[in-house]
Amino acid sequence: MDILRMAVSATQRGKLIAAGYTSLSSLSSISPPVLARDLQIPESEASEILKAASQSVRLDNSNGCHAIIAGAQTAWDMLNEEDTSRCITTSCADLDNILGGGINCKEVTEIGGVPGIGKTQLGIQLAVNVQRPADYGGLGGKAIYIDTEGSFMVERALQIAEACVEDMLEYRGFLRKNFEPCHVSMQPKDFLANIFYFRICSYTEQLAVVNYLDKFISDHKDVKLVIIDSVTFHFRQDFDDMALRTRLLSGMALKLIKLAKKNSLAVVLLNQATTKYSNGSFHLSLALGDSWSHACTNRVILYWNGNERYAYLDKSPSLPSASAPYSVTPKGIRDATSSCKRIKMM
Structure with missing residues (x-):
C-alpha cells in the first residue's frame, strides 16, 4: 500500500508527493513538526496524516506478511526466468545485438543522448x-508513453506503424515458399490504439502518474512497455532543493524497478545529455548526476560519430560494453547505412 491509498484528502496527498513523501516508509520516522514544516500545514493536521499512515502500515502488514515470505525464489528459478524472458526489438540488428536481443522485460533501461x-x-x-x-x-x-516535453508526435507514430505493418508483410512473405498473398491482422490504426499516452506538465504530475501506474497496469494487464520521455525534463527546471530532488528521484526509481519486475514488463527512461568535466577535459554524460546512474539496470548512450549515429551500452549486469551504429529513417529506427546523414525527421 502506498501514499495513493492512504485515507487522506487529495490536497494532502498532493502536498505529500510534492514534498517527496511518495511511500509509507518515507513517513515512518517523521515527527509531526517536521512534516508540518515540509508540507506547510498546521502541526495538528500533520499528526492526523501520520496517524492515517500508521493505520495503513498496520493494515498492509496484516494482509501482506505471508505474501512477502512466499515471494522467495531460488537462483535456479531466476536463471530459468532469464532464459525464457523475451525482448522488444529496436528494428536495428546491430543495436539489438549489443542489447542481448533487444530491450529486456523486468528491467529498467535508460537511453540518453544529445x-x-x-x-x-x-x-x-x-x-x-x-x-x-x-x-x-x-x-x-x-x-x-509518458511525455514530459511534448515531443511525442502522433503523425510520426503513424508513419512508424505503417512501416511496421510493411515489415511484417515482407517478413511473412519471405517465409512462405509458395509466395501466396499473405495477410497481417494488425493495421496501423491498431498500433496507435494500443499506445496509452500521458502528457505531463510538472514533476508532481510525473510522480503522481508513476504512482498510478501500478493500478493502471492491473486494469490493463497486456501493457508490456512503459516509456518516460524524458525522465529528466521537470527535474532540471527550477529545482533548487537538491536533497529533495534526490529523494524524489530515488523513490520514483524504486517504484519503476518494482513495477517492471512485478508485471514482467520493460521500462525505458529517455534522458537528456550534459557535459561533465573530469581529468582535464569535458565529455558527454547523462543528466541527473552519478547517483541516478545506479537507478537503472541498463544504460545506453546515443551519440554522433561524424555523420553517423551510434549507441553505446555503458552499463549492463550481464553484457559487455559495446557500440553499434543505427540510423533514423522515414520508416523509423533501422540498420545504419553509409549514406546516413543528420536529417531532421518530423
Missing part, C-alpha cells in the same frame, strides 16, 4: 514494436 540524436524516435519505435507478435520480435502487448 538533442536530435533520435531518443524520441527510438521511444516511439519501441512503443510500436512491443505490439508485434512474438514471431515478429515483439511481445504482443501494449505501451504506456
